[in-house]
Amino acid sequence: MTAPVVYVVEPDSRLRALAARVAEREARAQVAAFETLAEARAAMSADAPALAICRWSDEAGESAFGLRPPGRAESPEAGAGPYLLILTEAATPERIAAASAAGRAELLTLRPFDPEALANRLVLLIWGVDALRSRARDRARRSSGRAAPGPAAAEGAPSAEAARDGAPVLPLALRRRLDAA
Numbered sequence: 001m002t003a004p005v006v007y008v009v010e011p012d013s014r015l016r017a018l019a020a021r022v023a024e025r026e027a028r029a030q031v032a033a034f035e036t037l038a039e040a041r042a043a044m045s046a047d048a049p050a051l052a053i054c055r056w057s058d059e060a061g062e063s064a065f066g067l068r069p070p071g072r073a074e075s076p077e078a079g080a081g082p083y084l085l086i087l088t089e090a091a092t093p094e095r096i097a098a099a100s101a102a103g104r105a106e107l108l109t110l111r112p113f114d115p116e117a118l119a120n121r122l123v124l125l126i127w128g129v130d131a132l133r134s135r136a137r138d139r140a141r142r143s144s145g146r147a148a149p150g151p152a153a154a155e156g157a158p159s160a161e162a163a164r165d166g167a168p169v170l171p172l173a174l175r176r177r178l179d180a181a
Contacts, residue, residue: 004126007067007082008033009040009054015087018115019053026119026135027126037062051125052082053108053118056095065102083125085118 006029010016013035020031032049034040037058044067054064068081084105088095091107099105108118124132 003028003030004050005030005032005048006122006126007031007040007043007049007052007054009035009037009052009058009064009067010087011035011055011059015110015113018113019118022115022119023053023122027122029122029126036060037064037066041067049082051085051122053085053087056086056088065105085121085125087113 006023006027008016008019008023008031010019010033016033016035020033023029023031029051032040032043034043037054038060040052040054048069052064052067054067057063064084064086067084084099084102086095086099086105086107087110088107089110091109095107099107106121108121120132120135123135
Protein backbone atom coordinates (compact mmCIF):
# COMPACT_ATOMS: atom_id res chain seq x y z
CA MET A 1 0.00 0.00 0.00
CA THR A 2 1.37 3.41 -0.96
CA ALA A 3 1.85 5.89 1.86
CA PRO A 4 -0.49 8.88 1.58
CA VAL A 5 0.93 12.33 0.97
CA VAL A 6 0.51 14.87 3.76
CA TYR A 7 1.30 18.57 3.34
CA VAL A 8 2.48 20.40 6.44
CA VAL A 9 2.10 24.15 5.97
CA GLU A 10 3.38 26.12 8.96
CA PRO A 11 5.36 29.37 9.24
CA ASP A 12 7.06 28.31 12.49
CA SER A 13 9.96 26.06 11.40
CA ARG A 14 10.10 24.16 14.71
CA LEU A 15 6.38 23.37 14.70
CA ARG A 16 6.55 22.50 10.98
CA ALA A 17 9.42 20.04 11.62
CA LEU A 18 7.64 18.51 14.62
CA ALA A 19 4.36 18.01 12.72
CA ALA A 20 6.27 16.53 9.76
CA ARG A 21 8.12 14.07 12.03
CA VAL A 22 4.84 13.00 13.65
CA ALA A 23 3.20 12.46 10.25
CA GLU A 24 6.16 10.47 8.91
CA ARG A 25 6.85 8.35 11.97
CA GLU A 26 3.43 7.78 13.50
CA ALA A 27 1.13 7.93 10.46
CA ARG A 28 3.62 6.44 7.98
CA ALA A 29 2.93 9.22 5.48
CA GLN A 30 5.04 10.91 2.85
CA VAL A 31 5.41 14.52 3.96
CA ALA A 32 5.99 17.70 2.02
CA ALA A 33 6.58 20.73 4.25
CA PHE A 34 5.98 24.36 3.29
CA GLU A 35 6.22 27.72 5.00
CA THR A 36 3.20 29.30 3.26
CA LEU A 37 -0.09 28.23 1.75
CA ALA A 38 0.97 29.78 -1.58
CA GLU A 39 4.05 27.50 -1.71
CA ALA A 40 1.92 24.47 -0.94
CA ARG A 41 -0.69 25.36 -3.54
CA ALA A 42 2.03 25.92 -6.18
CA ALA A 43 3.47 22.46 -5.43
CA MET A 44 0.12 20.72 -5.84
CA SER A 45 -0.44 18.75 -8.98
CA ALA A 46 -3.36 16.66 -10.10
CA ASP A 47 -2.20 14.22 -7.44
CA ALA A 48 -3.10 16.42 -4.47
CA PRO A 49 -2.25 15.37 -0.92
CA ALA A 50 -4.70 13.25 1.02
CA LEU A 51 -4.38 15.54 4.01
CA ALA A 52 -2.98 18.97 4.82
CA ILE A 53 -1.96 20.22 8.25
CA CYS A 54 -2.03 24.01 8.20
CA ARG A 55 -3.05 27.19 10.01
CA TRP A 56 -6.48 28.78 9.61
CA SER A 57 -4.81 31.49 7.56
CA ASP A 58 -1.26 32.59 6.93
CA GLU A 59 0.51 35.93 7.23
CA ALA A 60 -0.44 36.79 3.66
CA GLY A 61 -4.10 36.41 4.62
CA GLU A 62 -4.67 33.26 2.57
CA SER A 63 -7.17 30.80 3.96
CA ALA A 64 -6.47 27.11 4.53
CA PHE A 65 -9.46 26.43 2.30
CA GLY A 66 -7.44 27.91 -0.59
CA LEU A 67 -5.66 24.54 -0.80
CA ARG A 68 -8.81 23.14 -2.35
CA PRO A 69 -9.58 23.46 -6.06
CA PRO A 70 -11.91 26.40 -6.79
CA GLY A 71 -15.57 25.52 -7.19
CA ARG A 72 -15.11 21.93 -6.00
CA ALA A 73 -14.96 22.48 -2.25
CA GLU A 74 -18.71 21.89 -1.98
CA SER A 75 -18.47 18.43 -3.51
CA PRO A 76 -16.27 15.98 -1.58
CA GLU A 77 -17.17 13.23 -4.04
CA ALA A 78 -15.69 15.25 -6.91
CA GLY A 79 -12.19 15.29 -5.46
CA ALA A 80 -12.41 18.40 -3.34
CA GLY A 81 -8.74 18.40 -2.44
CA PRO A 82 -7.04 17.47 0.80
CA TYR A 83 -8.73 16.83 4.11
CA LEU A 84 -7.75 19.83 6.23
CA LEU A 85 -6.46 19.49 9.77
CA ILE A 86 -6.40 23.14 10.77
CA LEU A 87 -4.09 24.32 13.55
CA THR A 88 -5.70 27.13 15.49
CA GLU A 89 -4.90 29.19 18.56
CA ALA A 90 -8.51 28.95 19.69
CA ALA A 91 -11.35 26.70 18.61
CA THR A 92 -13.99 29.42 18.66
CA PRO A 93 -17.63 28.60 17.89
CA GLU A 94 -17.29 30.53 14.62
CA ARG A 95 -14.27 28.52 13.48
CA ILE A 96 -15.86 25.24 14.50
CA ALA A 97 -18.97 26.13 12.49
CA ALA A 98 -16.90 27.22 9.46
CA ALA A 99 -14.82 24.03 9.48
CA SER A 100 -17.96 21.93 9.84
CA ALA A 101 -19.73 23.78 7.02
CA ALA A 102 -16.71 23.40 4.73
CA GLY A 103 -16.69 19.64 5.18
CA ARG A 104 -13.57 17.47 5.23
CA ALA A 105 -11.93 19.76 7.79
CA GLU A 106 -11.40 19.82 11.53
CA LEU A 107 -9.57 21.91 14.07
CA LEU A 108 -6.61 21.05 16.30
CA THR A 109 -5.76 23.61 18.95
CA LEU A 110 -2.18 24.78 19.34
CA ARG A 111 -2.38 25.75 23.01
CA PRO A 112 -1.20 23.42 24.24
CA PHE A 113 0.16 21.68 21.17
CA ASP A 114 0.05 17.94 21.76
CA PRO A 115 2.10 15.82 19.32
CA GLU A 116 0.40 12.68 20.65
CA ALA A 117 -3.06 14.11 19.83
CA LEU A 118 -1.81 14.99 16.34
CA ALA A 119 -0.45 11.46 15.87
CA ASN A 120 -3.74 9.91 16.99
CA ARG A 121 -5.75 12.18 14.70
CA LEU A 122 -3.50 11.41 11.70
CA VAL A 123 -3.61 7.65 12.24
CA LEU A 124 -7.41 7.77 12.53
CA LEU A 125 -7.87 9.98 9.47
CA ILE A 126 -5.38 8.14 7.26
CA TRP A 127 -5.53 4.51 8.33
CA GLY A 128 -8.83 4.24 10.21
CA VAL A 129 -10.15 3.25 13.58
CA ASP A 130 -8.60 -0.24 13.64
CA ALA A 131 -5.12 1.22 13.15
CA LEU A 132 -5.78 3.77 15.90
CA ARG A 133 -6.93 1.03 18.27
CA SER A 134 -3.81 -0.98 17.48
CA ARG A 135 -1.58 2.05 18.01
CA ALA A 136 -3.29 2.83 21.32
CA ARG A 137 -2.89 -0.76 22.54
CA ASP A 138 0.80 -0.78 21.60
CA ARG A 139 1.47 2.53 23.34
CA ALA A 140 -0.47 1.45 26.45
CA ARG A 141 1.51 -1.80 26.64
CA ARG A 142 4.81 0.06 26.34
CA SER A 143 3.86 2.64 28.95
CA SER A 144 2.50 0.04 31.41
CA GLY A 145 5.90 -1.63 31.38
CA ARG A 146 7.54 1.66 32.41
CA ALA A 147 4.88 2.77 34.91
CA ALA A 148 6.09 3.06 38.46
CA PRO A 149 3.83 1.80 41.26
CA GLY A 150 2.26 4.57 43.28
CA PRO A 151 -0.83 5.75 45.10
CA ALA A 152 -4.30 5.46 43.62
CA ALA A 153 -4.19 6.88 40.12
CA ALA A 154 -6.54 9.23 38.32
CA GLU A 155 -9.35 7.97 36.11
CA GLY A 156 -8.00 6.14 33.10
CA ALA A 157 -4.79 5.00 34.81
CA PRO A 158 -3.99 1.29 34.74
CA SER A 159 -5.35 -0.71 37.64
CA ALA A 160 -3.26 -3.40 39.31
CA GLU A 161 -5.58 -6.06 37.88
CA ALA A 162 -5.28 -4.68 34.33
CA ALA A 163 -1.50 -4.51 34.60
CA ARG A 164 -1.32 -8.13 35.85
CA ASP A 165 -3.65 -9.31 33.08
CA GLY A 166 -1.59 -7.49 30.46
CA ALA A 167 -4.66 -5.54 29.34
CA PRO A 168 -3.70 -2.07 28.14
CA VAL A 169 -5.56 0.87 29.61
CA LEU A 170 -6.04 3.76 27.21
CA PRO A 171 -6.17 7.47 28.03
CA LEU A 172 -9.72 8.62 28.72
CA ALA A 173 -9.94 11.03 25.74
CA LEU A 174 -8.71 8.35 23.34
CA ARG A 175 -11.14 5.77 24.75
CA ARG A 176 -14.01 8.21 24.14
CA ARG A 177 -12.90 8.85 20.55
CA LEU A 178 -12.58 5.14 19.83
CA ASP A 179 -15.96 4.42 21.41
CA ALA A 180 -17.54 7.10 19.20
CA ALA A 181 -16.01 5.64 16.02
